[in-house]
Each structure stands twice: as C-alpha cells, then as structure tokens.
Amino acid sequence: MRKLRDILPEERPAEKARRLGIASLDDQELLALLLRSGCSGQDVTELSALVLDLEPRREGLLGLLHNSMQDYMRIRGVGEAKALQLVAIGELSKRIWRREAAKNLTAAFADPSICARYYMEALRHLEQEELHAAFLDTKLRLICDRLLSRGSVDSSVVSVRELMIAALRARAVRMILIHNHPSGDPRPSKDDQKVTAEIQEAARLIGIPLEDHIVIGDNAYYSFKEWGLL
Incomplete structure (x- = not known):
C-alpha cells in the first residue's frame, strides 16, 4: 500500500495531474485527489487503497456506486464525515451515469x-x-x-x-x-x-x-x- 510520504512530490496526485493531465492518474490517485485528506492513523493514499479494496467482488471503483456509510465506517479511523463524503462521490457518479445512459437511450x-x-x-x-x-x-x-x-x-x-x-x-x-x-x-x-x-x-x-x-x-x-x- 503506497503512503503519501513515500511518493516523490512531483508524483503526488495533484502535481501529477497538473503535469500530465487528469487521465494520467490511476484509480487510487484519482480517489485520493477527490478526498484531499486522510483520517486518523492513515494518509489519503492509504485511505483510498482501503476504500477500493473494501469489497473485492465489486472491482474497486464499482464499490463507490454501492457501498453505504456503514460500509465505509468499518474502515479503521473513518468517521461519519468522511463516510458521508465517500457516499456523496458515489451518488454523484451514479447520477452522472444514469443521466448519460438516459440521454443515449436509442x-x-x-x-x-x-x-x-x-x-x-x-x-x-x-x-x-x-x-x-x-x-x-x-x-x-x-x-x-x-x-x-x-x-x-x-x-x-x-x-x-x-x-x-x-x-x-x-x-x-x-x-x-x-x-x-x-x-x-x-x-x-x-x-x-x-x-x-x-x-x-x-x-x-x-x-x-x-x-x-x-x-x-x-x-x-x-x-x-x-x-x-x-
């Protein structure tokens, strides 16, 4: 699991996105950029990895569409505020997907x-x-x-x-x-x-x-x- 302190400054998510574009970030980096901060006992990159590994059967990012606040609060150090932030990211993603799907209905x-x-x-x-x-x-x-x-x-x-x-x-x-x-x-x-x-x-x-x-x-x-x- 990558830790923020182990990543060169120019390779940290925000700097990497500025240099190479947002599409250059992998799933963990992109989630870390959205979350901005970690929580008690872990930095934002560690938290992002734990979120993506929370439900292996949902293949990482798919979990954001389905996990609940209670699911996220099973992660050590994640409280209500951070769990709410994560479900908000999932809900926003779901709404974008649904509206795009509706627009493209043939x-x-x-x-x-x-x-x-x-x-x-x-x-x-x-x-x-x-x-x-x-x-x-x-x-x-x-x-x-x-x-x-x-x-x-x-x-x-x-x-x-x-x-x-x-x-x-x-x-x-x-x-x-x-x-x-x-x-x-x-x-x-x-x-x-x-x-x-x-x-x-x-x-x-x-x-x-x-x-x-x-x-x-x-x-x-x-x-x-x-x-x-x-």
Whole structure:
C-alpha cells in the first residue's frame, strides 16, 4: 500500500495531474485527489487503497456506486464525515451515469431487456432491495424515475397513493416497476406478485397503466410482462 510520504512530490496526485493531465492518474490517485485528506492513523493514499479494496467482488471503483456509510465506517479511523463524503462521490457518479445512459437511450422501454439493461448496473450489487418506478410518455420513453422504497418489497412499505401522485405529477402515460433481488435470483416472490397486483389495479383506476414489473438479479432479469403475468 503506497503512503503519501513515500511518493516523490512531483508524483503526488495533484502535481501529477497538473503535469500530465487528469487521465494520467490511476484509480487510487484519482480517489485520493477527490478526498484531499486522510483520517486518523492513515494518509489519503492509504485511505483510498482501503476504500477500493473494501469489497473485492465489486472491482474497486464499482464499490463507490454501492457501498453505504456503514460500509465505509468499518474502515479503521473513518468517521461519519468522511463516510458521508465517500457516499456523496458515489451518488454523484451514479447520477452522472444514469443521466448519460438516459440521454443515449436509442429505444423506448417497450422492450423489457432495454429497461433491465438501463437499471442493471445500478441495482444488481445492492445488499438490500430497492423498488423504483419508471414513468413513461406515449412512446414508452423514460420521463423520470422515482425510488419508492428500500428494504423488502411488500405492501406495508410501498405507498401506492404516493406512487400515483408522483405518476400524475410526472404526467406519465404508463409506468414500469423495477426492483432488485440481492440474492441474484430474479424470480419474483409472493410479496412481489402481491405488490404488483395492488399497483396494477390502482394504476388502472387513474388511467396510467402498469406496463411491466422487472426484477433485477445478478446479470439476469425477470419481466412480469414477458412471463404473461401482466
């Protein structure tokens, strides 16, 4: 693990970026430049290495999209302020990625595979379930997205009323539900089916039909529409 005191001044992240350009920095150096300072017992380069190694299965930088404050606070010396800074970097990266992905959509969400691909990377590594609603226009293009709940998807935590209000405010014509299964298996549970039925009926009553419910697994998805459940 590199330590800041062992790096020549001209090779430290800020100076290296000034000399050679920002693209010359490796992942650890780039993260160190963003964090600017370390924390108790370790300098910024050591902290950056620990952050990137926190979840090996997420391949370094991918962890920034998915790690929580509690994950970062497992690192010795990392308190709430530094953990908040790290999740803010991840959230900013996620929003940039999502907006760029939306801008580059070449087809509408009429095809479940396109919708699943759009949400796959953001949801497949999460350690708890998230339920999203995608609000669509007349051509089934994405208008906007709303996070409905975190935790198990069941009717006790999903507010159908708030969902319908959000759909009306977005001037949606149709909507799609999307949620993930941390197990990696996208097959729907009984609770998934129950929530889908409740939202389908409410959506029908206000005239904004539920187009599909897509469950994201690990590089796999389940579409209620494709399986004839909608």
